[in-house]
Amino acid sequence: MNAFLITVDKISAGIGKTFGWTIIILTLGASYEVIVSSGPVRAITGSLPTTWGYDFSYIMYGTLLLMTGAYTLSRNGHVRGDFLYRNWRPRFQAGMDLTIYIVGFLPAILALIYAGYQFAVYSWQFKEKSIFSPAGVPVYTLKTLIPIAATLMLVQGIAEMIRCVICLKTGAWPQRLADIEELETAILHEQQRLQEIEAKK
Amino acid sequence: MDTAEIGILMLAIFVASIFLGFPIAFTLLALGFGFGYALKGDIIFNQVIIKAYEITTNDVLVAVPLFLFMGYIVERANILDRLFHSLQIAARNVPGSLAVATLITCSLFATATGIVGAVVTLMGLLAFPAMLRVGYDQKLASGVICAGGCLGILIPPSVLLILYAALAGISAVRLYAGAFIPGFMLAGLYVVYVISRVVLNPSLAPKLPKSETEVPLGQILYELLTSFFPLAMLILLVLGAIMFGWATPSEAAAVGALGAMVLAAGYGSLNFQRLREAVYLTARTTAMVCWLFIGSSTFASVLGDYGGDQLIAGFFKGLDLSPWQFMLVSQVIIFLLGWPLEWTEILIIFVPIFLPLLKIYNIDPMLFGIMVALNIQTAFLSPPVAMACFYLKGVAGKQVTINTIFAGAMPFMYMIFFAMLLLYIFPGLATWLPSYLYDVR
Numbered sequence: 001m002n003a004f005l006i007t008v009d010k011i012s013a014g015i016g017k018t019f020g021w022t023i024i025i026l027t028l029g030a031s032y033e034v035i036v037s038s039g040p041v042r043a044i045t046g047s048l049p050t051t052w053g054y055d056f057s058y059i060m061y062g063t064l065l066l067m068t069g070a071y072t073l074s075r076n077g078h079v080r081g082d083f084l085y086r087n088w089r090p091r092f093q094a095g096m097d098l099t100i101y102i103v104g105f106l107p108a109i110l111a112l113i114y115a116g117y118q119f120a121v122y123s124w125q126f127k128e129k130s131i132f133s134p135a136g137v138p139v140y141t142l143k144t145l146i147p148i149a150a151t152l153m154l155v156q157g158i159a160e161m162i163r164c165v166i167c168l169k170t171g172a173w174p175q176r177l178a179d180i181e182e183l184e185t186a187i188l189h190e191q192q193r194l195q196e197i198e199a200k201k
Numbered sequence: 202m203d204t205a206e207i208g209i210l211m212l213a214i215f216v217a218s219i220f221l222g223f224p225i226a227f228t229l230l231a232l233g234f235g236f237g238y239a240l241k242g243d244i245i246f247n248q249v250i251i252k253a254y255e256i257t258t259n260d261v262l263v264a265v266p267l268f269l270f271m272g273y274i275v276e277r278a279n280i281l282d283r284l285f286h287s288l289q290i291a292a293r294n295v296p297g298s299l300a301v302a303t304l305i306t307c308s309l310f311a312t313a314t315g316i317v318g319a320v321v322t323l324m325g326l327l328a329f330p331a332m333l334r335v336g337y338d339q340k341l342a343s344g345v346i347c348a349g350g351c352l353g354i355l356i357p358p359s360v361l362l363i364l365y366a367a368l369a370g371i372s373a374v375r376l377y378a379g380a381f382i383p384g385f386m387l388a389g390l391y392v393v394y395v396i397s398r399v400v401l402n403p404s405l406a407p408k409l410p411k412s413e414t415e416v417p418l419g420q421i422l423y424e425l426l427t428s429f430f431p432l433a434m435l436i437l438l439v440l441g442a443i444m445f446g447w448a449t450p451s452e453a454a455a456v457g458a459l460g461a462m463v464l465a466a467g468y469g470s471l472n473f474q475r476l477r478e479a480v481y482l483t484a485r486t487t488a489m490v491c492w493l494f495i496g497s498s499t500f501a502s503v504l505g506d507y508g509g510d511q512l513i514a515g516f517f518k519g520l521d522l523s524p525w526q527f528m529l530v531s532q533v534i535i536f537l538l539g540w541p542l543e544w545t546e547i548l549i550i551f552v553p554i555f556l557p558l559l560k561i562y563n564i565d566p567m568l569f570g571i572m573v574a575l576n577i578q579t580a581f582l583s584p585p586v587a588m589a590c591f592y593l594k595g596v597a598g599k600q601v602t603i604n605t606i607f608a609g610a611m612p613f614m615y616m617i618f619f620a621m622l623l624l625y626i627f628p629g630l631a632t633w634l635p636s637y638l639y640d641v642r
Contacts, residue, residue, distance in 0.1 A: 016484055016485075016488070017480075017481055017484065019484070020480045020481055020483065020484030021480055023266055023267070023270050023458075023480055023483050023484070023487075024480065026263075026266070026267065026455065027267060027270065027455045027458040027459055027462075028455075028459070029455075030263075030267070030451060030452050030454075030455030030456075031452075031455045031456050031458075031459045033452060033455075034442070034447070034448045034452045034453075034455065034456050038447065054260065057260070057263050057451055057452075057455075058257075058258045058259070058260055058263055059258075060263075061257075061262065061263040061265075061266060061451075062257035062258055064266055064484065064487055065256075065257065065266070065487050065488055065491035065492070066257060068484040068485065068487060068488040069488045069492050071484065071485065071488065072484075072485045072488035072489055072492070073224070075485060077485045077486075077488070077489050078224035078225075078226050078227070078488075078489055078492060078493070079224065079225060079226070079489055079493060079543055079545055079546060080222045080223065080224050080225065081219035081220065081222060081225060081541060081542055081543075081546060082222045083540075083541040083542075083586075084220050084221075084222060085221070085222025086222075088222075093222070096221050096222065096223070097222075097223060100218075100221060100223040100227075100228070101223075103231075104218075104223065104227060104228055104231035104232075105223075105227045105231065107231060107234065107235070108227060108230040108231035108233075108234050108235075109227075109230075111234045111238075111246060111249070112230070112234075112249070112250075112253070114246060115246035115247065115249055115250040116250055116253075118246070118250075119247075119250045119254070139258075142257065142258070143254065146250065146253060146254065146257070179481070180477075180478045180481050180482060182316075182318060182319070182482060183276055183277075183316075183318070183319040183322065183323070184316075184318030184319050184321070184322040184592055184595075185318075187322045187323070187326070187595075187596060188322065188592070188595040188596065191595060191596050191598065192595075195598060
């Protein structure tokens with residue numbers, strides 16, 4: 001079972017991390033737009049603002065947010081109102097999570113897949129182009145990502161539900177893969193580790 | 202039950218479900234789908250997907266991952282210790298020089314990164330021991346670090362303000378221009394407060410030993426030139442590009458992120474490992490914020506279909522509040538929400554409930570947004586949650602108690618309230634600059 005969980009985590013993280021790099025493409029593309037459309041550069045080179053810049057930036061941003069959703073779920077990174085939750089015993093946490101995964105998360109994500117699929121199919125039927133620019137940037141690809149992202153979310157959600165079941169059985173949350181932490185979290189962990197070493201001496 | 206009452210029931214179920222600790226983005230999405238389906242059947246699928254697609258293509262929110270990325274890069278550029286050192290020797294003759302240098306370092310770094318936790322922990326490791334070593338008052342030392350670290354929430358280019366602009370449907374450019382003066386006013390208040398405390402009671406902040414303050418002017422200039430100015434220039438470049446209309450906020454954010462990479466490379470601290478960390482953290486934070494946005498806009502649109510928002514508006518109308526009373530009530534609610542919730546949740550879920558009411562009371566949504574940005578800082582400083590204080594405690598270890606840190610942060614929280622009061626009495630502090638820059642005279 002654990003091997004399955006780790007595999008799902010790895011798939012979500014792999015896809016999320018790969019698509020995370022779109023931030024670099026977005027940075028470079030939007031910077032290019034600023035540079036070619038700025039006054040001095042235009043005066044010298046006669047460059048014009050791009051016809052694709054606007055569409056490009058939201059497509060990159062949209063791709064980023066959609067394709068990293070499941071990765072974030074695999075890291076337990078979606079924000080919770082956890083002021084009560086964090087004080088509960090793991091078993092109680094798992095039971096509550098599992099219930100809401102079944103009655104809330106599953107139907108919502110299935111509905112999102114269904115709706116997103118129809119939305120994308122409709123857009124594919126006429127190879128929808130962006131209405132914002134004359135460059136004819138296709139948007140049906142971005143729309144297709146919505147049901148794909150929701151499907152990834154579903155798979156990761158199933159893994160999370162299995163985690164809940166394991167926790168209900170054993171009374172402890174199964175270990176997650178190690179990953180990069182926020183700087184403050186990393187520093188705090190390091191400090192705790194040092195203090196523990198101090199205490200042992 | 203009529204539909205509006207069902208809308209209120211939906212809101213009540215949501216508020217109750219927050220307590221259950223499930224990731225809120227999905228709770229909102231589920232309630233939106235469920236109640237929406239009950240009201241209008243299959244149409245809801247279309248409605249939700251259109252809302253989700255709106256968030257996915259929102260040209261204001263494009264700036265969010267870019268500013269986050271810029272922040273994560275600056276955070277990893279190994280600039281903080283140089284920055285602090287240069288400001289510390291530059292401020293050596295100012296009373297409470299270390300505290301003042303800490304405040305300025307914090308505000309600059311927090312402005313560039315926008316991440317409260319990182320600033321506070323890094324400064325807690327760097328400036329806090331430095332201040333205690335020369336005998337600074339523990340409360341003063343903790344207060345400046347916690348309060349300074351929160352300034353990035355208000356001072357543009359703040360991510361909170363971008364999110365607020367997207368929620369309120371107002372211009373992010375005007376909002377940035379509006380937050381400019383209040384942001385520096387608050388930082389200025391902090392500096393004035395620290396200096397006056399130290400002048401009145403020099404024992405709070407003993408002077409540094411002579412050996413540390415006798416630095417040749419040339420060296421001070423050189424250090425400022427290699428640490429303070431590059432970062433300040435980067436921020437000014439981004440802000441200038443936005444405020445003078447050279448670039449949209451998202452384009453300016455992209456230039457800022459590129460500039461941050463150049464800056465980090467200049468300090469020899471841009472390697473693949475750090476870049477990768479920044480990319481992955483950006484991905485996760487973006488997904489967290491934007492999925493919450495998708496959930497909340499779905500929820501809000503269905504709540505609107507039920508007329509729940511009308512009922513809330515009617516309720517407030519019935520209370521017959523004057524504008525200042527409404528402002529007070531709404532800000533107190535936001536302040537109290539800071540106890541159980543994180544700022545993203547307060548902003549993306551609860552602030553939109555107040556937004557339609559602003560028209561009734563004739564309150565400028567820009568002014569309200571800046572008030573919210575001021576207010577949310579207090580959530581990081583006020584017990585029992587006080588994230589900033591706990592970050593500091595986490596790195597400061599046993600040398601200081603959490604209550605000392607709370608006590609140290611308290612005066613700064615009062616100053617935030619004072620700044621809110623000033624802003625309410627003199628709204629020109631927020632409205633003058635945007636109208637000077639953008640309104641046709």
